[in-house]
Amino acid sequence: MAGAPPIGLDIGSSSIRAVEVRRSKDEYSLTNFGQVPLDPGTVQGGVVQDPLHVTNALKQLWAACRFGSKRVSLGVTNPQLVVREMSIANLPAGQMRQALPFQVKDALPLAVERSLLDFYPLEQPGDNPTVRGLLIAMPKDAVLEMVQAVESAGLHVTGVDLASFALLRAASRLDTQVEAIVDIGADITSVVVHADGEPLFVRTLPRGGSEITESIATRLGIPAPQAEDLKCRHGLEGDGNPDSPAAVADAVRPLANELRSSFTYLASGERQKQVTRLSLCGGGALMPGLAQHLQQQLGIVVMYADSTSRLRDTRRARERGFDSFVPSAAVSIGLTLGAGR
Numbered sequence: 220m221a222g223a224p225p226i227g228l229d230i231g232s233s234s235i236r237a238v239e240v241r242r243s244k245d246e247y248s249l250t251n252f253g254q255v256p257l258d259p260g261t262v263q264g265g266v267v268q269d270p271l272h273v274t275n276a277l278k279q280l281w282a283a284c285r286f287g288s289k290r291v292s293l294g295v296t297n298p299q300l301v302v303r304e305m306s307i308a309n310l311p312a313g314q315m316r317q318a319l320p321f322q323v324k325d326a327l328p329l330a331v332e333r334s335l336l337d338f339y340p341l342e343q344p345g346d347n348p349t350v351r352g353l354l355i356a357m358p359k360d361a362v363l364e365m366v367q368a369v370e371s372a373g374l375h376v377t378g379v380d381l382a383s384f385a386l387l388r389a390a391s392r393l394d395t396q397v398e399a400i401v402d403i404g405a406d407i408t409s410v411v412v413h414a415d416g417e418p419l420f421v422r423t424l425p426r427g428g429s430e431i432t433e434s435i436a437t438r439l440g441i442p443a444p445q446a447e448d449l450k451c452r453h454g455l456e457g458d459g460n461p462d463s464p465a466a467v468a469d470a471v472r473p474l475a476n477e478l479r480s481s482f483t484y485l486a487s488g489e490r491q492k493q494v495t496r497l498s499l500c501g502g503g504a505l506m507p508g509l510a511q512h513l514q515q516q517l518g519i520v521v522m523y524a525d526s527t528s529r530l531r532d533t534r535r536a537r538e539r540g541f542d543s544f545v546p547s548a549a550v551s552i553g554l555t556l557g558a559g560r
Contacts, residue, residue, distance in 0.1 A: 225292040225377045227385070227554030230365060232262050232405035232427070233502070235276055236544070238551040239286050240530065247556055248532040252544055253284035264407055264425060265296040265382075266361045270368040277372035289374045292554040294382040295365060296409055301327060301356040302383070302421035306349040307338065323354050335359045339384075341417060353418060355381060383411040383421045385553030386500070390524035391416055396495045400524055401478065402549055403503030405429045408474060409550075410481060412494055419492050420485045426474045428503035434470035439463065455508030468512065475516045482517070498524035500549045526552050 436446035526549035
């Protein structure tokens with residue numbers, strides 16, 4: 220029977236993106252998509268700074284795109300996000316949710332009363348006394364403020380999901396490799412490492428394309444718009460100025476170092492998993508030469524993610540400019556593919 224999943228809604232720092240699909244059995248067909256830009260500073264680090272602007276932008280997006288539903292699945296992230304593997308008491312679902320704050324309070328840097336908590340099981344618990352999974356904690360106020368801004372636009376939030384898990388659903392390649400999916404946004408980079416679809420590691424880095432632009436501008440002594448143009452047009456390939464490639468490489472270095480330290484941590488941890496492939500997505504990943512540079516710096520295969528691989532019937536959408544929308548759409552696509560849990 221055909222279904223109508225909620226529209227995947229991704230509110231980023233530079234734009235809002237939405238994807239609508241139709242579900243038939245286990246297949247998802249793209250029916251609509253759209254995005255609208257946000258003024259700088261409206262959303263920073265996954266936190267809404269100007270709720271009224273977000274609300275008005277959503278009204279504009281729905282009016283322009285004429286989506287068939289006002290039900291949305293909302294993606295969230297935050298620099299204070301905590302995702303930690305641990306084992307908790309094996310209880311019925313209702314009791315587990317009630318007991319979760321008491322079981323995990325000593326494992327969190329955040330106060331449990333100011334956090335939204337969830338638990339993602341990584342195994343079938345059966346009759347075992349404990350169940351292994353990922354503890355997820357995020358500042359409650361930031362999530363509630365975003366939900367309120369969305370619902371003030373006349374939309375109904377049917378669920379809130381971690382942006383990293385949405386990335387996993389949309390962009391993961393399911394094979395024998397340990398893959399890191401890296402979504403580079405304007406001021407946040409989301410990292411999720413998985414093995415054949417099972418998440419192993421999740422991290423939110425407070426770095427992105429805006430920081431790279433600022434670093435290029437400072438290093439070369441040029442205005443930010445010129446630095447942005449250099450980054451997007453030429454990137455690490457250079458524009459003829461002998462100083463440009465070194466300036467861009469220096470600007471990318473902090474992000475590369477963060478990725479390296481994350482992968483080293485995973486390899487030296489309890490599960491000792493070695494990342495063997497990195498899949499890039501997000502607007503910041505389009506910088507010319509970035510994939511080759513990261514491959515050289517990290518010593519692993521780097522490619523671009525295909526966040527549309529689980530969608531069918533995208534031909535008409537591509538006639539409407541879907542290809543230019545896709546690089547930043549992994550989260551919104553993954554949100555509408557369902558929780559998969």
